[in-house]
Amino acid sequence: xxxxxxxxxxxxxxDLSVPQGELTAFTGSFNAILxxxxxxxxxxxxxSLERKxxxxxxxxxVTESLSQEDALKNSHxxxxxxxxxxKVV
Amino acid sequence: MAEEFQVIIGLEVHCQLNTKSKxxxxxxxxxxxxxxNTHVCPVCLGLPGALPVLNKKAVEYALKVAKALNCTIPEExxxxxxxxxxxxxxxxxxxxxxxxxxxxGGYIEIEDDAGNPKVVNLTRIHVEEDPGRLVHMGNxxxxxxxxxxxxxxxxxxxxxxxxxxxxxxxEARRLLNKLRATLEYLDVFDPEKEGSLRVDAxxxxxxxxRVEIKNITSYxxxxxxxxFEITRQKNLIRRGGRxxxxxxxxxxxxxxxxxARSKETANDYRYFPExxxxxxxxxxxxxxxxxxxxxxxxxxxxxxQYGIAVNHARTLTGDLKLAEFYETIAPxxxxxxxxxxxxxxxxxxxxxxxxxxxxxxxxxQFAELIGLVRDKKITDKAGVEVLRxxxxxxxxxxxxxxxxxxxxxxxxxxxxxESFRGIVEAILEKNPQAVADHKAxxxxxxxFIVGQVMKETKGKSDPREIHAMISEILGE
Numbered sequence: 001x002x003x004x005x006x007x008x009x010x011x012x013x014x015d016l017s018v019p020q021g022e023l024t025a026f027t028g029s030f031n032a033i034l035x036x037x038x039x040x041x042x043x044x045x046x047x048s049l050e051r052k053x054x055x056x057x058x059x060x061x062v063t064e065s066l067s068q069e070d071a072l073k074n075s076h077x078x079x080x081x082x083x084x085x086x087k088v089v
Numbered sequence: 090m091a092e093e094f095q096v097i098i099g100l101e102v103h104c105q106l107n108t109k110s111k112x113x114x115x116x117x118x119x120x121x122x123x124x125x126n127t128h129v130c131p132v133c134l135g136l137p138g139a140l141p142v143l144n145k146k147a148v149e150y151a152l153k154v155a156k157a158l159n160c161t162i163p164e165e166x167x168x169x170x171x172x173x174x175x176x177x178x179x180x181x182x183x184x185x186x187x188x189x190x191x192x193x194g195g196y197i198e199i200e201d202d203a204g205n206p207k208v209v210n211l212t213r214i215h216v217e218e219d220p221g222r223l224v225h226m227g228n229x230x231x232x233x234x235x236x237x238x239x240x241x242x243x244x245x246x247x248x249x250x251x252x253x254x255x256x257x258x259x260e261a262r263r264l265l266n267k268l269r270a271t272l273e274y275l276d277v278f279d280p281e282k283e284g285s286l287r288v289d290a291x292x293x294x295x296x297x298x299r300v301e302i303k304n305i306t307s308y309x310x311x312x313x314x315x316x317f318e319i320t321r322q323k324n325l326i327r328r329g330g331r332x333x334x335x336x337x338x339x340x341x342x343x344x345x346x347x348x349a350r351s352k353e354t355a356n357d358y359r360y361f362p363e364x365x366x367x368x369x370x371x372x373x374x375x376x377x378x379x380x381x382x383x384x385x386x387x388x389x390x391x392x393x394q395y396g397i398a399v400n401h402a403r404t405l406t407g408d409l410k411l412a413e414f415y416e417t418i419a420p421x422x423x424x425x426x427x428x429x430x431x432x433x434x435x436x437x438x439x440x441x442x443x444x445x446x447x448x449x450x451x452x453x454q455f456a457e458l459i460g461l462v463r464d465k466k467i468t469d470k471a472g473v474e475v476l477r478x479x480x481x482x483x484x485x486x487x488x489x490x491x492x493x494x495x496x497x498x499x500x501x502x503x504x505x506x507e508s509f510r511g512i513v514e515a516i517l518e519k520n521p522q523a524v525a526d527h528k529a530x531x532x533x534x535x536x537f538i539v540g541q542v543m544k545e546t547k548g549k550s551d552p553r554e555i556h557a558m559i560s561e562i563l564g565e
Contacts, residue, residue: 013357014181015174053367054165060108060146063115063130071126071134071239081125082224082236085176 002030094323095295098261098315099253102268103246104278105219105285106150112218112245113141113184121282125238133218133243135179140365143168147245148371150277151191151216153378154247157271160195160214162372168216168363176237177220185217185248187360191369197251197271198385199263209264212250219244253291253299258315261290265311266407270384273409281446290315294322298334302346305339314339318346387412395423404431411435411445418456422463429459429472437476441484451489454479458492470548471501504549509542513558516541524563535559 007026011018018026065071068081075083111118114132131139155162169187195211221242227233249268255261269286272278278285288311293299300322302314322332337346382390384406391402391412405415405427418426434455438445448455458479462472475495482488496502516538517524526534535556542555 009357013172013174013359051368054370056142056367057145057148058115058142060110060144061115062110062117065116065128065130066134068124068127071129079226079236081127082238083126083176085223085235085237087227087233088176088223088225088235 002027002034006030094319094326096256096319097253097293097295097299098255098258099291100251100255100261100264100311101289101291102249102251102265103219103287103289104154104249104272105282106147106245106247106277107279107282107285108144108146108150108245110144111243112144112147112216113243114139116243118244120240120244123240125236125240128240129242133179134239141184141363143366143369144245147216148191148369149374149378150245150275151214151247152371152374153275153277153380154249154272155192155195155214156375156378157275157380157383158192158195158197158211158214158249160192160211162192162375163189164370164372165189166191166215166369166371168366169360170363171358171360173358175220176235177223177242179221179239179242183218183220184363184366186215187362189368190215191247191371197264197267199260199267202257202259207260209254209260210252212252214247214249217246217248218242219246253293258312258319261315262309262312267384270407270409274381274383274387276381281444290318292318292322294319294326294332297322297326297332300332300334301336302339303336303349306341310339310341310344313344314346317344321346391415391427395419395427397424397427401427401431404435408445410449414445414449414452417452418459421456421459425463426456426459429455429462433473433476437473437480441480443480443484448480448483451483454489454491461492461496465503465551467496467501467503468548468551470543470552471496471503474499474501474548501547501549503551504546505554509546509550509555510558512545513542513555514562516545517559517562528563 004023004027007018007023007030072078072081072083077084108118110116111128111133114130116128116130116133118128120128132141152162166186167189168184170182171185171187172182174181190213192214193212195214196208197211199207199209201207219241221237221239224236224238225233226236251264255264265286265288269280272286273280280286284306288305290302290305290311291299292302292315300318302318305311305314318337325332336349338349339346388399388402388406391397391406392399395402397405404411406412411430415426415430418430434445434448438448458472458475461467461475462469467475475492478495478499479490479492482490490498520538520541523534523537527538538559539552539555542550543552
């Protein structure tokens with residue numbers, strides 16, 4: 001059962017604030033999503049969890065990177081090739 | 090009243106593996122000299138739809154380390170997402186390993202502060218991606234902001250976690266030196282690259298809460314950070330205060346630690362399995378990995394092959410480049426070469442903030458210098474003088490001058506004692522008190538006289554010869 005405090009904490013970890021009026025709605029949505037897992041829990045999965053896919057690798061080979069110009073296309077107001085972000089310390 | 094404070098230290102060491110490409114994409118890992126955000130692609134920028142694929146070489150390197158450190162490789166390893174929100178992480182999570190790491194257990198042998206062998210156990214080794222690099226900008230007037238360079242984002246790291254089994258900052262330093270040397274011998278990382286080995290330390294006083302120190306970027310700073318932190322914690326306890334469980338940042342310049350804001354310490358990473366990466370099953374690769382000669386084995390070989398003392402052997406094998414350097418010059422005389430390298434050269438290098446790699450290309454000249462000392466062409470004292478001149482020229486002008494040429498140029502060739510008889514007699518005459526002290530049986534009185542002669546002859550005289558001559562003159 002997710003409480004309103006849980007929602008506030010989870011939002012806080014992502015640096016988001018939840019508008020006071022929407023807290024109840026978010027809490028309800030969280031709980032509704034988690035209820036789907038109750039349905040999944042009813043499935044018979046004995047023996048079907050064996051992982052058939054493992055050890056997928058690439059060789060240590062260098063491929064071409066993006067140009068700095070392309071890399072910064074989604075950045076607002078880059079500075080000398082760097083992406084600008086708000087103050088963090 | 091004696092107070093008992095038992096110090097408990099554990100380390101988390103991050104090492105950048107020197108693969109050609111990043112951990113999950115083909116961007117070049119050789120980024121240090123290049124402009125920001127030029128070694129990036131949709132994968133290491135975390136763009137929608139991009140999928141990571143694991144670099145096989147990084148896993149092989151990590152297994153090599155695990156084997157060298159005596160770890161066990163579990164049947165299955167699994168990557169996880171460690172979630173936290175910070176601009177150095179493009180995806181708002183770091184791909185790392187959680188409950189199923191690459192390797193568990195293992196140990197490193199060091200010496201404790203009394204010089205006895207000590208085993209420090211390892212908890213685990215796992216593989217993870219390095220985050221991006223942040224540059225903090227701005228000022229009070231115009232506001233602060235952060236610049237982000239993702240060239241480092243996705244560089245392969247291994248994190249090696251020790252058990253909390255070290256009991257002094259010096260032990261921690263020795264463990265790091267040993268670990269650094271081992272990684273260098275294994276050829277999985279480049280110790281000369283800035284930030285290629287980074288350390289977090291957990292430290293507590295027994296019976297009190299533990300503190301994590303982050304941000305120790307030079308491994309030489311570890312001893313300093315831990316020493317500061319022990320003093321801080323002891324003083325706090327003595328004053329009746331309580332140690333708070335927290336993360337502190339090491340301020341390299343000041344040599345102090347400061348409390349990190351609680352928001353950054355929120356230890357709520359919500360690990361879950363990385364759905365984009367299949368598990369790894371690599372336990373059976375270990376038997377095919379061939380390890381090179383590691384530092385301890387090389388130390389033992391140096392002792393038996395060259396007949397040198399354990400402290401010399403340990404110093405010389407504590408750095409791969411130094412060990413190789415010594416082996417090239419050992420033919421000039423193993424014991425003399427060991428002493429000149431481990432005691433004299435290392436001291437002079439440290440004094441100049443130089444590394445042995447800067448002189449490695451001129452090993453023949455260093456050997457020539459030792460040969461001059463061995464053949465008594467110059468005195469020990471003049472040898473040190475020649476070494477200093479030689480190093481200064483290498484260091485400041487990148488110029489290599491043959492030691493024999495330096496001896497010639499500065500007139501440092503050893504001269505036989507007889508040519509100094511006049512000087513010796515004059516100095517004896519000028520110092521009747523020292524002579525009287527010597528005759529009265531005062532130990533060391535002659536050393537003063539010998540020192541004066543050495544000074545007067547600019548190191549060209551041999552102190553033993555001078556000693557003998559003084560005894561002869563004084564009729565002993």
